[in-house]
Amino acid sequence: MENKPIARTLRLLSQLMELHDENPFKIKSLANAAFKVDKLPFPIAKKSPAEMEKIDGIGKSTAGKIVELLETGHITEMQSLLDITPEGIVEMLGIKGIGPKKIVTIWKDLGIETVGELYYACNENRLIEAKGFGLKTQEEIVRVIEFRMASNGKFIYARVEAEANELLKKISAVLPGAKIGFTGEYRRCSEIITELSFLVGTSDIVGAIKVLSGAALLLDISESKTGITGETENKLLVRIDVTSTTTFYSQLFKQTGTSEHVETVTTRIGSNVGELESEEAIYKKAGLQWMPPELREGDTFIEKAAGNALTQLITYDDLKDNLHNHSTWSDGVNTLEEMALYCRDQMKLKYLGMCDHSRSAFYAKGLSIERVLQQHEEIDSLNKKLNGFHIFKGIESDILNDGSLDYPDEILARFDFIVASVHSNLKMEKEKATARVIKAIENPYTTILGHPTGRLLLSRKGYDLDFKKVIDACAANKVVIEINANPLRLDLDWRWHQYALDKGVMLSINPDAHRIEGFTDMHYGILAARKGGLYKEMCMNAMSLEEITKAFAVKRG
């Protein structure tokens, strides 16, 4: 074994000991030894135990550990510490800038156990107020985690959007008069972007490629006969293809859909797509309704488009509400009143659903029964002065391990609606997790199933559920399923929307806002919902105040 892995192991052991609050003297000497071993000019593995002990800064106890490591491949003391430390916490120890002390706070005080959850908590500003943290530390953690995510070349849509629009503007500026559009994953509004791609239509292909390569739009540019590729500063791959003006729309079509989609449509045309004047003309020629780019994944929607059965997809303008939000009553940043006024005056919505955390979510200041009643008083008095704008009394009730909700029935009965979500024990195996969620769906007080898998894109897989069973249970119990609009969640995944809609299950796009800025996530929720084929008649957020009041009442019997 070389010195580096030995040093790394000793260092991890010292961090684990610090995490578990062991003797500070021992921790320090171990950390010091790790540093020494790393710098030694000879391989320590070649030395006898007696020789190791004599090396400055190592000593008898550490030498013993190194010998054990060399002989058995592990250190017993470290193994027992690893056994009582969640995997995600160990992973956090590897992130630069957060030491064991901070990780203890993250783990014990904030209840966060994975890097994904930590990233999410930063996005919700939950670290700012934690002991030993502040805005700067939080920003640094976000930066480091994003860097780790980006290092595998994948980005969530929301992190690419501003840069994509900026680049589009720059390309338009250097190629005035050219036709320019997004293609690929970005145009299809995929939740994960691995390549940002553009198409340029011009009468001078060679000239346009020269201009693009010379314009310093990207780093590491390489040029080909059909365009340029390169990357942005944060390592997002970018491709700009150039085609003639006359083939622009057929290329736009070909480069937007997945290959399976393009092939299906092309086969229906029978001949070459040809030089058509618009994408609409291509779909018409294939005997299909126009298909928005979001739907051009595989052939899921082809049959509907052929039968003239594609419905108008939901749009931002269809929204009447924001359901599922958090205020200062639990872990939110803004007061109830601030949240309500923002929805009424800035977003021009008709009503708002507040769903602070329930009592088991201790790390998020979940509401005790007493505080639930106090919050209801505040909502009643706000509703009197909000001039027709209405706040519904909701709660995001934790789904407990056995599938029950977080309050006794007489308290559950006091809410207008209940979003039931899993926040703990995310590692349950599929069958158990499915049974747990279904039990919550069958609870007569459950109105909406919140972020069904708990996934965090690119960082936490979310738990395995038998989606068909879960959706069937929602259909049987008239429970609505949330499309959580947080761009890190977008959960329920769009790939299940059609199954839900076919079963008659309504979907609700919820911002899960923890501050007024969080409401803007509805934009991403809408994109995900459109991708799943959601239309306003099946979207809870498109209901009028009267309709939703009735719907809540009917659900509660």
Ligand SMILES: [Zn+2]
């Ligand atoms: Zn939640």
Ligand SMILES: [Zn+2]
């Ligand atoms: Zn929530």
